[in-house]
Amino acid sequence: MSNKNDIDVIIQNLESSLDATSESKKQLSEYTIQLGKQEGQIESAIGLWEEMKGQNVTPPQPITASGVALTYILQQLSQDLKTHVSNPSWANQLQALGTTTLTINSVAASGASLSYPPGYRSQALVQVNLIEERYSQRSAISQRLHTIDQSLGQEYDNAWQTLHQATQDPTRSPMFLMREVERRLLDFFAPEIKVRKYHSLVPGDKITGRHKINYLKSIIKPSAQAAFLAQEQALNDIYALLSKAHTPGQLDTEKTRAFLYQADALIQLLLDSF
Structure with missing residues (x-):
């Protein structure tokens, strides 16, 4: 699948997800605010992907591939939520939808920051960043990480500072x-x-990152498994791309901010999934 076809699929999946999420929002009252956050995040992601398509830019293939994978998951989660809102288990779907929505905006921001020429002023990217900041769970994440280990929380705080x-x-x-x-x-x-x-x-066997991921997959809540695996892979893909930016000026604040947003989503998913 070409990168441009990927963008079409991403937009179609996001539009379908927006329809399903909007329908769920209409059926619920107590959780309207939560769904409103996710609706806004999806809308802002659509705007940025459509802008990139209109500007005829082509993000790196790992970015669009991650976007396709995540939007397929987001589309399924939003449809599942629409279908099962009357079931008590819908809260798990809502949580998984929320963290995936947060990540797809980060993927869009990474795609734009890695594709647009230096100095290009993207209004859609500004909107995505505003949405991410508005619904940021940074304070809550920091507090929970400090509870696990003070140095872990401090390291997280230092990254943003x-x-x-x-x-x-x-x-x-x-x-x-x-x-x-x-x-x-x-x-x-x-x-x-x-x-x-x-x-x-056995004691002599080396533990790899994949060993850890497969173990976590076995104990994580079923509703969060697909989102966790997709987000973990997306974060690895984008980190690999950013790590190649060795020349001064290639790795700017926008690229780094998009990565931090995506890391936030994965961290929050981990904290909420056990």
């Missing part, structure tokens, strides 16, 4: 810090002794 400070490396440092937070959180939820037992590994 460094982005807004005039440091020697205001773009790479926060990205690497957030990557370390993700790694440590995976270690917390997938401790070595349990991972070895699950995979029947």
Whole structure:
């Protein structure tokens, strides 16, 4: 599938997701605010993808591939929520929909920041960033990470603070810090002794990241499994692309901010899924 076809699929999936999410919003009253957040996030993502299509830019293939995968999941989650809102289990669907919606906006922001020429002023990207900041769970995430380990919470706080400070490396440092937070959180939820037992590994066997992911997949709430796997892969893809930006000026604040948004979504999903 070409990148441009990917964008068409992404927009179609997002529009379908928006229809289903809007329909669910109409049927619910108590959770209207929560659904309104997700509706706004999907709308802003559609705007940015449509702008990229209109500007005839082509994001890197891993970005569009991640977008296609995530929007298929988002589309299914929104349809499931629409169908099952009368069932008590719908709350799990709503939670999974929320974290996936947050991530698809981050994928869109990464696609735009990696594709538009330097200095291009994207109104749709500004809108996506405003939506992400408005519905940010940063304070709650920080508090929960501090509860797990004070140094983990501090590392998370430092990633965001460094982005807004005039440091020697205001773009790479926060990205690497957030990557370390993700790694440590995976270690917390997938401790070595349990991972070895699950995979029947002997002491000499090396534990890989894939071992940890497969273990987490086995214990995570079913409603969050697909979203977790897709978001974890999307974060890896975008991190790999950003890590290639070695030349000064190639890795700017917008690219880093989009990555931090996406890391936030994965961290929140992990914190909410056990």
